[in-house]
Amino acid sequence: SHFLSCLVEFSKTSPAAVQVNVRDALNQAMDEELERDERVFLLGEEVAQYDGAYKVSRGLWKKYGDKRIIDTPITEMGFAGIAVGAAFAGLRPICEFMTWNFSMQAIDQVINSAAKTYYMSAGAQPVPIVFRGPNGSSAGVAAQHSQCFAAWYGHCPGLKVVSPWNSEDARGLLKAAIRDNNPVVFLENELMYGVPFDLSEEVMHKDFVLPIGKAKVERQGTHITLVSHSRCVGFCLDAAAVLAKEGVECEVVNLRTIRPLDVETIEASVMKTGHLVTVEGGWPQYGVGAEICARIMEGPAFNYLDAPAVRVTGVDIPMPYAKILEDHSVPQIKDIIFTVKKVLNM
Amino acid sequence: DLYFLCVYRSLMCHSLSLQGARMVASTRSFADFTPQKCELHRLEAGPSETAVLTREQGLQYYRTMQTMRRMELKADQLYKQKIIRGFCHLYDGQEACAMGIEAGINPTDHLITAYRAHGYTFTRGVSVREILAELTGRRGGVAKGKGGSMHMYAKHFYGGNGIVGAQVPLGAGVALACQYQGNNQVCVALYGDGAANQGQIFESFNMAALWKLPCIFICENNKFGMGTSVERSSASTDYFKRGDYIPGIKVDGMDVLCVREAIKFAADYCRAGKGPIVMELETYRYHGHSMSDPGVSYRSREEIQEVRSKSDPITMLKERMLSNNMASVEEIKEIDVEIRKVIEDAAQFAISDPEPPLDELCNHIFSVS
Numbered sequence: 001s002h003f004l005s006c007l008v009e010f011s012k013t014s015p016a017a018v019q020v021n022v023r024d025a026l027n028q029a030m031d032e033e034l035e036r037d038e039r040v041f042l043l044g045e046e047v048a049q050y051d052g053a054y055k056v057s058r059g060l061w062k063k064y065g066d067k068r069i070i071d072t073p074i075t076e077m078g079f080a081g082i083a084v085g086a087a088f089a090g091l092r093p094i095c096e097f098m099t100w101n102f103s104m105q106a107i108d109q110v111i112n113s114a115a116k117t118y119y120m121s122a123g124a125q126p127v128p129i130v131f132r133g134p135n136g137s138s139a140g141v142a143a144q145h146s147q148c149f150a151a152w153y154g155h156c157p158g159l160k161v162v163s164p165w166n167s168e169d170a171r172g173l174l175k176a177a178i179r180d181n182n183p184v185v186f187l188e189n190e191l192m193y194g195v196p197f198d199l200s201e202e203v204m205h206k207d208f209v210l211p212i213g214k215a216k217v218e219r220q221g222t223h224i225t226l227v228s229h230s231r232c233v234g235f236c237l238d239a240a241a242v243l244a245k246e247g248v249e250c251e252v253v254n255l256r257t258i259r260p261l262d263v264e265t266i267e268a269s270v271m272k273t274g275h276l277v278t279v280e281g282g283w284p285q286y287g288v289g290a291e292i293c294a295r296i297m298e299g300p301a302f303n304y305l306d307a308p309a310v311r312v313t314g315v316d317i318p319m320p321y322a323k324i325l326e327d328h329s330v331p332q333i334k335d336i337i338f339t340v341k342k343v344l345n346m
Numbered sequence: 347d348l349y350f351l352c353v354y355r356s357l358m359c360h361s362l363s364l365q366g367a368r369m370v371a372s373t374r375s376f377a378d379f380t381p382q383k384c385e386l387h388r389l390e391a392g393p394s395e396t397a398v399l400t401r402e403q404g405l406q407y408y409r410t411m412q413t414m415r416r417m418e419l420k421a422d423q424l425y426k427q428k429i430i431r432g433f434c435h436l437y438d439g440q441e442a443c444a445m446g447i448e449a450g451i452n453p454t455d456h457l458i459t460a461y462r463a464h465g466y467t468f469t470r471g472v473s474v475r476e477i478l479a480e481l482t483g484r485r486g487g488v489a490k491g492k493g494g495s496m497h498m499y500a501k502h503f504y505g506g507n508g509i510v511g512a513q514v515p516l517g518a519g520v521a522l523a524c525q526y527q528g529n530n531q532v533c534v535a536l537y538g539d540g541a542a543n544q545g546q547i548f549e550s551f552n553m554a555a556l557w558k559l560p561c562i563f564i565c566e567n568n569k570f571g572m573g574t575s576v577e578r579s580s581a582s583t584d585y586f587k588r589g590d591y592i593p594g595i596k597v598d599g600m601d602v603l604c605v606r607e608a609i610k611f612a613a614d615y616c617r618a619g620k621g622p623i624v625m626e627l628e629t630y631r632y633h634g635h636s637m638s639d640p641g642v643s644y645r646s647r648e649e650i651q652e653v654r655s656k657s658d659p660i661t662m663l664k665e666r667m668l669s670n671n672m673a674s675v676e677e678i679k680e681i682d683v684e685i686r687k688v689i690e691d692a693a694q695f696a697i698s699d700p701e702p703p704l705d706e707l708c709n710h711i712f713s714v715s
Contacts, residue, residue, distance in 0.1 A: 026633070031711060038687075041526070053712060070557075071558070072552065072553065073549070074551035075546075075547045075553070077515065077545065077549060078515045078518075078546050078549025078550050078552070078553055079549070080515070081481040081512060081514070081515025081516050081519060081546060081550070082515050082516075082518050082519035082522055083522075084515075084516055084519060085458075085504070085515060085517060085519020085520045085522070085523070086514035086519040086522050086523045087519075087521070088504050088519065088520055088523075089504075089523035089524065089533075090523055090527070091523045091526060091527075092521075095484065106514055108509055109512060109515065111508050112508070112512060113507075113509075113512055113516055117469075118710055118711070118712070118713055119492060119710045119711060120489065120492060120493045120497035121489055121493060121497065121499040121505075121710075122489045122490035122491075122493065122494075122710055123709070123710040123713070124489070125499050125504070126497045126713040128622065128713075131422075150564075154480075156567065157711055158711055160712070173604065181712075181713040181714070182712045202579075215657045218529070259465070293429055298542065298578070326678055337616060
């Protein structure tokens with residue numbers, strides 16, 4: 001917006017940076033949106049008096065009270081349905097799933113009640129709801145608590161699906177999601193909650209929002225495009241730093257949004273570098289990387305590929321518990337480096 | 347002489363009124379009725395045991411219920427002609443439920459139901475035209491042809507829901523919004539005897555009771571969930587008691603006045619901040635589960651015929667009005683003729699209106715902020 005671009009002008013000379021971790025970025029985003037619009041409220045297990053299972057909602061109940069911050073019983077299907085119904089009737093709920101694994105108990109409400117209703121009603125009934133919570137692998141929580149749902153929800157028309165990486169992503173995208181009149185699936189990452197990032201004054205402004213559906217080029221490069229989302233973006237940047245020493249310049253694209261997918265940004269990058277590697281924590285089959293490869297095949301960027309596109313993904317197994325096994329179940333920096341070199345025939 | 351006796355005897359007489367070429371003698375303006383007493387669960391007192399029906403109300407209820415009846419029968423016809431496709435779950439037999447509920451709540455209250463929704467779509471304000479055109483999938487349908495039988499919406503009416511039981515938490519959520527906004531409105535969340543065993547309904551009961559949501563949970567018990575009788579699906583068929591800690595009322599769902607008084611009681615209860623309440627409406631559907639079910643493999647034709655002859659809700663209301671001199675046979679016939687015309691016109695529209703344009707295909711995915 002014009003207002004924000006004015007801010008950018010001011011901050012260009014001396015951007016005041018403050019360190020904010022992803023957890024606090026999410027917390028501040030919710031706090032600001034709760035204050036801005038009294039229709040916004042948060043419900044979920046332990047979000048109020050416990051300050052949030054992962055402390056993401058710390059302090060909110062103390063500030064806003066029982067009406068706006070609601071502890072629910074352990075009944076996902078029921079409270080997700082209640083949240084959607086509240087959205088039908090004019091409120092703007094944030095429905096937290098303690099982890100996205102538990103959303104499977106409620107997935108019918110997310111898909112059939114939330115995602116499809118605007119279409120089925122031919123525009124008569126919007127559903128302004130955000131479903132949020134940690135997604136994907138954590139550390140040592142084993143198979144039933146480690147699944148990535150980006151592909152599952154990314155499959156469904158009527159949903160927006162967002163997957164932030166850093167604090168700026170978390171803040172800007174959550175504010176955007178809460179202000180969005182559509183159902184948004186907001187996939188956080190537990191291992192990123194405690195990671196600090198520098199945030200500029202512009203980003204800390206209370207009306208800072210990021211556009212949903214727009215990817216960001218985190219690192220410019222010329223030899224190969226790495227496309228990723230969530231925590232793996234950091235791994236891609238780390239791999240790029242190592243590869244730079246060998247003269248390979250990777251362009252790292254942070255998807256930020258799973259649906260709608262920003263194909264244009266990926267295509268522009270691939271048309272520049274001629275090589276593509278996708279990196280995700282989820283399983284390979286029918287996944288985010290699979291979708292990106294298919295879209296590149298179907299679009300103008302295909303003719304610019306000098307090698308087949310390759311996916312780096314989580315291993316196609318339920319997440320094991322033992323540390324050594326778990327470490328080898330998710331993409332590591334060395335896997336990315338190995339794949340890049342393979343694609344570049346090094 | 348009898349004519350004049352009637353005129354002088356009745357205390358609540360209207361004067362002679364001219365209606366077309368006929369004269370209607372001594373139509374009473376209202377009468378007190380005693381609806382069947384409701385069985386109560388965890389309630390000391392229940393709905394009023396007398397109901398006042400004014401002539402105006404009686405005619406309006408009759409007109410509305412008869413319109414619903416004729417509309418559903420027309421839908422049956424159109425389905426058999428293959429002009430309506432897919433799912434079509436008809437409501438004929440259950441009209442007193444939708445009418446009684448609407449009579450006892452305000453238009454500003456909220457309502458959500460499952461897939462047997464055409465009756466409620468009508469009572470919540472959508473025209474027969476827009477309903478039939480939605481069933482035939484035309485652009486003039488209430489959802490522009492994109493929703494179909496199970497997905498019709500109106501102000502304070504949230505469908506029409508295809509997934510059994512899912513509408514109940516949604517209804518509790520609407521009630522939460524009412525409480526949150528402090529608007530003194532209530533939400534009526536309906537479900538069938540088949541849905542009554544759904545876990546998410548008990549989850550909704552729990553949260554509604556915990557948070558004292560102004561939600562009226564109503565089980566429309568028409569004795570069958572598809573082809574499964576209540577005895578074969580439910581360890582407890584006392585649906586009005588299934589809310590356990592939530593008070594419940596069992597209601598004769600074939601008597602529109604019984605339904606009305608019960609819902610009035612329930613709405614007052616919720617508006618007073620006492621929390622949710624459960625109602626069970628005992629009713630019956632003449633059609634099978636849907637148009638693909640003849641409805642006679644799991645119940646007898648004799649049973650259907652018996653309900654039709656002894657408990658039909660529209661007949662009951664008509665007879666009540668006639669025997670209490672609240673309307674004349676001619677008057678009722680005239681209303682029937684009018685309704686027939688409304689239905690015919692609506693059906694004509696539903697058949698002739700064009701289908702939605704192809705460029706509608708990808709519209710309404712997202713609402714633009």
